[in-house]
Amino acid sequence: MSNYQRPLRLAMVGGGQDAFIGAVHRHAAALDGRYVLVAGALSSTPERSRESGAALGLSPERSYGTWQELLDGEKGRVDGAEVISIVTPNHLHFPVALAAVQAGFHVICDKPLVPTLKEAQELEAAVKQAGTAFAVTYNYSGYPMIRQAREMVRKGELGSVRKVIVEYHQGWLATEQTGKQAEWRTDPARSGPAGALGDIGTHAEQLATFVSGLTLEEVAAELTAFVPGRRLDDDASMLLRFEGGARGVLTVSQIEIGRENDLRLSVFGTKGSLSWRQEDPNHLLFDGLDRPRQILTRGGPGTGGAANAMTRLPAGHPEAFIEAFANIYRAVADDLAARERGAGVNPDYPTVKDGVQGVEFMTSVLESAAANGNWVSLKGSG
Template structure:
């Protein structure tokens, strides 16, 4: 694996490295970790790779790695949003499959270009919607598909954080609140896309219309930091998406509730090893990660017995395990791909435009 981004001060670069290498199917061996050659060398030292493979530019990395018998098999893009398309474009042109942090790009037009590039290159592309890697998220999807909840009527997905309630201080905060680097969507692109994709992933439904209220609550902030979006799904179900980064005291409180005519379910990212299912007759079932009642999608991505917590790193590793399977020519139908990339950016673009320019419901058309 070659890493693009993840230089000094990055939190997500080491996360990707740990996740990719957890199952010993992938090894980080090269990277262009920063646009600054010195910083790229420094990052290479921290990752303990061959110093000669910590490259000063993408062109240098692709040229050198293509010439090696043991060169990289794919690249992982973990840089800020505005780098995603140029990096993916260069990688695909050089013949390397891509796995990328979300959102796929900073704008919808870039996502459309990326979709065309992936199709033209004929190479694999995946998106790290990490929460789809949690075993109990996959179990929730399987239960919904099997009809355990009946016909879905209502979805509520929430993603509250509080880390941007004040001044944006530090590298991570600064680029996420800069539209030149994040794109026109702030909170809606950073975490709203996760909530949007998670709801569609679990239910199998697609949003067809939305009504959005996006706000920049912190004075002077040029992108949204608090979002409320009403959703209509293709089966007639109604949904609510709440995403905020100004809710003081909240950490990473992603939660989804799904209600059908036969039952409901609840899953929380901060308590990821339990899935609660309610039945119309009043019964409640609590499903535990690693338990014998799990279906194959969840069981195959669980590493420890019941009661031994698995979390974010393991979920991330499941995404990489799926990507490794795809590169070997195997099937990994739950791996988010270019369709999720385009759909996510269509959601961001539609929500931003609807909140700024339109009064009323707006179609979401991909």
């Protein structure tokens, strides 16, 4: 008997040469042998798309000049792609994702999902109608110790959650930057209405709600563009109110010199608390009332099923960013395999719903900041 699953056929939109995140998606897809990259429309110009495709070994006829050609071409093949990864700058997420979903493809899409609530809802409806799988790469939720944290909250080991602090510190945009990564992220036409807020604030929001299990109800926010001439926020701080009286603080920045990718989460409950840092992802600190602090390690004693399902290596053999990212990809593959064998739909990954929630968050924060920090209810959450 075999537990083997044939690799899914994957096509990628965006992610050509020099695109950091495209390479990450490819490593993540490759790591477990559950995907094979068969097609791509990898750049915004047909010529560069084909060059990038060749550099990745795609056959010329499946290295498409545009994403529209890709969807058409793959749709028409018996061996066509089953899953589309969308790793373009933000402004293309919506048209590509919508078309892909409507064409019946499964989709793995980067965040923030889309720029406005209207588009978010339209996309969510399309996914619902199509019945396809739709993952949003809130990749930090793929870390095993984040799963451990969520499981501990769910099991009540923290009691009722009272306070959540989530921080995402970066410094790479502290000065006027050039370069592909910086350029589109600071351009409203491609990045959307939010800068750091959309790029990393949505990660912070997703992680906080994912682990705490709480619904975020209101935000009071301050957005700042520190670098002269910058048109989008490069720093965002806000107070949070969750359902049931829990409170929170969220601060993200891309101008904090020296901070690399310093995402941190602390959750405090009536019985215990948890702390985690992305740059040390294999450890989770747990404090119980009147007990010494514990350091839980990935693969180590005290971890539960949720973390272990995301774990490839024994304790002390660190897993990191790519492995967490790959956990999202693997979960999509598992979901599709389960569907194929009639075992139903069970998405153990962030879905379009989570993507929509991120857009709600972003929209409310923008509104609060525009109103001098007034408390604003999350759109659509009521």
